[in-house]
Amino acid sequence: MFPRFNRVFYGWWVVAIAMVVNAIVTGVFFWGIAVFFLPISRDLGISRAATALPVSLSRFVGGFQGPFVGVLVDRVGPSKVLFTAALIGGLGFLLLSRTNSYTMYMVVFIAVLGLGMQSGFDAPTMATVSQWFVRKRGVAMSLTAIGFAFGGAVITPLVAVAVNAFGWRDTTLVIGILIWVVILPLSTRLYRSPESRGLLPDGAPAPPPVRSGPQSRSTNRSLAQDFTVREAMSTRAYWHLSLSMALRSVIWGSLIVHMVAIMEWKGIDESTAGLMVGLMAFIGMPAALIMGWLGDRYPKQNLVSVGDWFTAASLVLLATIDQLAPWQMILIFILWSPNQGNWPLSWAILAERFGRRNFASLRGGIVATMSFLSFGAPLYSGWVFDTTDSYYWAIAPGAVLLGTSSLLSWFMPKTVERAPPGIQPI
Numbered sequence: 519m520f521p522r523f524n525r526v527f528y529g530w531w532v533v534a535i536a537m538v539v540n541a542i543v544t545g546v547f548f549w550g551i552a553v554f555f556l557p558i559s560r561d562l563g564i565s566r567a568a569t570a571l572p573v574s575l576s577r578f579v580g581g582f583q584g585p586f587v588g589v590l591v592d593r594v595g596p597s598k599v600l601f602t603a604a605l606i607g608g609l610g611f612l613l614l615s616r617t618n619s620y621t622m623y624m625v626v627f628i629a630v631l632g633l634g635m636q637s638g639f640d641a642p643t644m645a646t647v648s649q650w651f652v653r654k655r656g657v658a659m660s661l662t663a664i665g666f667a668f669g670g671a672v673i674t675p676l677v678a679v680a681v682n683a684f685g686w687r688d689t690t691l692v693i694g695i696l697i698w699v700v701i702l703p704l705s706t707r708l709y710r711s712p713e714s715r716g717l718l719p720d721g722a723p724a725p726p727p728v729r730s731g732p733q734s735r736s737t738n739r740s741l742a743q744d745f746t747v748r749e750a751m752s753t754r755a756y757w758h759l760s761l762s763m764a765l766r767s768v769i770w771g772s773l774i775v776h777m778v779a780i781m782e783w784k785g786i787d788e789s790t791a792g793l794m795v796g797l798m799a800f801i802g803m804p805a806a807l808i809m810g811w812l813g814d815r816y817p818k819q820n821l822v823s824v825g826d827w828f829t830a831a832s833l834v835l836l837a838t839i840d841q842l843a844p845w846q847m848i849l850i851f852i853l854w855s856p857n858q859g860n861w862p863l864s865w866a867i868l869a870e871r872f873g874r875r876n877f878a879s880l881r882g883g884i885v886a887t888m889s890f891l892s893f894g895a896p897l898y899s900g901w902v903f904d905t906t907d908s909y910y911w912a913i914a915p916g917a918v919l920l921g922t923s924s925l926l927s928w929f930m931p932k933t934v935e936r937a938p939p940g941i942q943p944i
Contacts, residue, residue: 527721529650529712533658535704536643537665539600542700543639544666545673546611546693547631549799552778553678553792557686562620566779567900572624573775574897576632581889587637588645588882596642596878600705603638604697610634611694615687637885639701640666642708645878648869649711652719655869656818659862660810667806667858670799678792711874719874744873745934750880755871755931760884762926763864766826767888769833769916770857772895780909784842794844798851802858809859810866818863818870819930825856825863826924830917837913864927871934 544550551573559569591599610631617623643662651658680689712719750756773780777798781791809821832853839846868884869877899912 528709528715528717529647529658529719529721532646532650532708533661535708536647536662537668539639539643539701539704540662540665541669541673542697543607543635543669544799545669546677546696547607547635548666548774549670549674549795550677550693551775552795553674553681554686554690555775556779556782556788557681558623561686562617562623564620565900565904566776567897567904568620570775570896570900572627572632574893574895575624576628576636577771577889577893577896579628579632580636581886581893583633584637584641584885584889585879585882587641588878588880588885591642591645591878591882592876595710596646597705597708597710599638600642600708601702603634603642604701604705606630606634607638608634608694608697608701611690611697615689615691615694636889637882641878641881641885642705644865645881646708646710648865648877649874650719652874654720654814655866656810656813656863657807658810659866660806660813660859663806663810663858663862664803666861667799667803671796671803672800674799675793675796678789678795681792682789744875745871745880747876747879747883750872750876751883753931753934755934756880756883758926758930759864759867759871760887762822762826762923762930763861763884764888764891765919765923765926766829766857766860768892768895768919769829771892772899772912772916775896776899776903776909776912779903780836780913781842781847783903783909784836784839784847786842786844786847790844794847794851797848798854799858801848801851802855805855806859806862809856809863813859813863813866817932818867819927819932822860822863822867823924823928825860826920826927828853828855829857829860830920830924833913833917833920837910837917867930 555566555569558564559566562569587599610626610633613626613630614623617626644659647658647662648655677689677693680692709715712721745753777795778788778791781794782788786794809825812821832850835846835850835853836842842850865881868880872880899909902912903909
């Protein structure tokens with residue numbers, strides 16, 4: 519019926535599905551938490567540290583959940599994992615809308631909402647995109663990550679408007695229904711790999727030819743070898759990547775929860791701050807796409823390293839300027855924007871170094887490291903403000919952590935070789 523659409527490589531439809539799923543999940547949960555944070559705190563009569571506690575604990579649980587979800591994606595397929603996560607996540611929002619006590623808030627957020635939302639959405643989408651592309655993986659991953667940014671740029675401001683107009687309870691009720699109506703059907707079209715549909719990565723009519731050059735050597739390696747989890751985790755490159763992403767997630771995990779509260783602390787009113795969270799995500803969209811394009815042409819790890827330095831500079835400004843005008847906040851967002859491109863490039867590095875077959879399981883191990891190192895960051899930031907009436911000591915150390923992350927990326931081994939039997943590489 520639609521020959522023009524049939525000529526489009528299905529991998530790009532996989533990217534489109536991933537973008538929609540990531541946009542919704544990020545807009546209502548990862549970025550959306552910043553919008554719900556202060557209303558929930560006021561409604562339940564609890565401190566900011568108490569409000570952030572279930573967020574931190576759900577991330578701690580996510581540390582155990584990440585490897586398990588990754589193995590499930592590799593073994594039963596991304597479609598079933600995404601379908602199950604959407605069922606649980608939608609139910610979590612429905613239950614959150616009926617929460618009327620701190621105990622119930624803790625139970626719902628940790629046992630239902632966090633269980634569904636932490637790893638069950640981005641794990642299958644990112645893993646599937648990595649399967650469908652090799653030579654164009656940088657662009658494909660970046661387009662997928664633009665879904666995250668689009669969710670923050672468009673959906674989170676809509677959530678902020680809805681919360682101001684109808685309250686956070688009615689808004690979370692609608693969000694739960696939205697997840698079921700949109701994501702459940704899309705999950706059935708998230709096919710595991712091009713080979714499962716009789717195709718090849720990138721839509722190639724034949725196996726890609728072996729070419730010379732540093733970028734093509736990385737591509738050819740990813741086609742030729744797939745590391746097992748044990749083999750990958752015994753290499754220095756895997757831990758460089760894992761630790762650099764974990765340090766970055768400490769900053770991201772803290773600031774995204776408290777961003778509206780931080781802007782209010784800097785003199786921007788709450789309603790404007792809720793809308794500016796969307797602007798922050800919007801500014802990151804072109805940065806992610808540009809970095810993805812560059813990542814298919816230049817060493818990805820060096821681009822990630824430079825991106826971390828720009829983000830560190832944004833934190834220095836955020837910590838040191840006493841009162842921020844909106845234009846100054848926009849400047850900070852611009853400096854922060856390479857962070858949006860660092861995430862998809864880092865996942866592309868994982869697939870490039872260690873292959874496609876066990877990508878989700880390997881990613882799950884990195885997610886566990888990220889979760890265990892960052893789970894306390896939102897709680898710490900809330901405690902700092904409750905104690906000092908300032909977010910300074912929640913922000914300033916982040917510049918040091920990002921500098922360390924940058925060094926880990928820059929000095930990551932550029933090649934990864936399997937060790938001979940009986941020898942464990944370091």
